[in-house]
Amino acid sequence: MIYLDYQATTPLAPEARDAMLQWLDGPGGSGFGNPHSPHKMGRAAAAAVEFAREQVAALLPSGGRVIFTSGATEAINLAIRGALSAKQGSISASAIEHAAVLDTARALGSCHILNVAKNGQCNTKQDLPQDTRLVCLMQVNNEIGTIQPTVDWHRKAKSANALYLCDAVQAYGKIEVTGADMIAISAHKIYGPKGIGALWVRDNIDLGEVQTGGGQEYGLRSGTLSPSLCAGFGAAAAEAKDRMAQDADHVEKLWTIVAQAFDSWRLNGSAEARWHGNANLQHNGIDVARLMSDCREVMFSAGSACASGSGRPSHVLKALGLSDKQAKSSIRLGWGRYTEAEELERACDTLLKAARKQGIT
Known part of the structure; x- marks a missing residue:
């Protein structure tokens, strides 16, 4: 099998796996302690959690704290609900945000949608409603890979006396993450384990309590932390930091292969302002379901894994101006x-041969 769905999840890095194993010891071991217990085993587990917190924070701006969560969806909910819990006002979010942002914002009431251009970027010249209290704009889009001007949006939010939440799930560990009051990230998008993410919160920003209980994470997030998941996240973050330039060079070389192979297909989103580990491609007349059936050895996507099976056209592609038919004739390679x-070249050849059987050239 050839795996080309890196935006959905990434393989577990050996370094992350090794870091996790010592905190999974069963009977007779010493690594299964509760990090919130006061005894020796608990203190050892707590030290592992704090070390991982430092590793995760090393890829984020200074002047903030890392709150571990079960994933980016929980981090986003904590940010949005926590920021709006004690304030009246509306949320402004881009039209291409992940459902975790859009659905949460809409659930809270007033949500203003920020338009994006055909290249997938959100222009800062748009006006914000006067009652905006929170602006939400992701740094790298999970479906089309476009990179947003987050620093400019952070400035715009500040000038409107609003907070800025950045969903950096697809950016963290790949490019520098800057310009935000809160940042949501996830371990399994940077070769870490599933089931853990984090919310970075700038110092002096107070969030309301969303989840009641023991308040283990800064009094904001309750529940026993997993030292194993934290250690895996931390090791993955440290590895990403050490080899960020190397990873970027590798991804760029692979981008060239895909761009040349699919030169007759339409690229959804900007070719320049994007992370080049993602190609969202469209061709009129392509039957994506048939393509997937004919290319079962190639793991690729027709959009966000979180929205797969809904039958609805991608809201991201629709926001770019694509019709329902065009959106449903798009594929995502990551x-x-x-x-x-070599395997990427083979995958491209397999996909294009299958497309030709449908009369696509």
């Missing part, structure tokens, strides 16, 4: 650290 050039 690659990364462990993708080899």
Whole structure:
């Protein structure tokens, strides 16, 4: 099988796996302690959690704290609900945000949608409603890979006396994450384990309590932390930091292979302002379901994994101006650290041969 769905999840890095194993010891071991217990085993587990917190924070701006969560969806909910819990006002979010942002914002009431251009970028010249209290704009889009001007949006939010939440799930560990009051990230998008993410919160920003209980994470997030998941997240973050330039160079070389192979297809989103580990491609007349059936050895996507099976056209592609038919005739290819050039070439050849059987040239 050839895996080309890196935006959905990434393979677990060996470094992350090794870091996790010592905190999974069963009877007779010493690594299964509760990090919130006061005894020796608990203190050892707590030290592992704090070390991982430092590793995760090393890829984020200074002057903030890292709150571990079960994933980016929980981090986003904590940010939005926590920021609006004690304030009246509306939320402004881009039309191409993940459902975790849009659905949460709409659930809270007043949500203003920020338009994006055909290249997938959100222009800062748009006006914000006067009662805006929170602006939400992701740094790298999970479906089309476009990179947003987050620093400019952070400035615009500040000038409107609003907070700015950045969903950096697809950016963290790949490019520098800057310009935000709160940042949501996830471990399994940077070769770490599933089931853990984090919310970075700038110092002096107070969030309301969303989840009641023991208040283990800064009094905001309750529940026993997993030292194993934290350690895996931390090791993955440290590895990403050490080899960020190397990973970027590798991804860029693979981008060239895909761009040349699919030169007759339409690229959804900007070719320049994007993370080049993602290619969202469209061709009129392509039957994506048939393509997937004919290319079962190639793991690729027709959009966000979180929205798969809904039958609805991608809201991201619709926001770019694509019709329902065009959105449903688009595929997403994603690659990364462990993708080899030869297998990517083979995958492209397989997909294009299958497309030709449908009369697509």
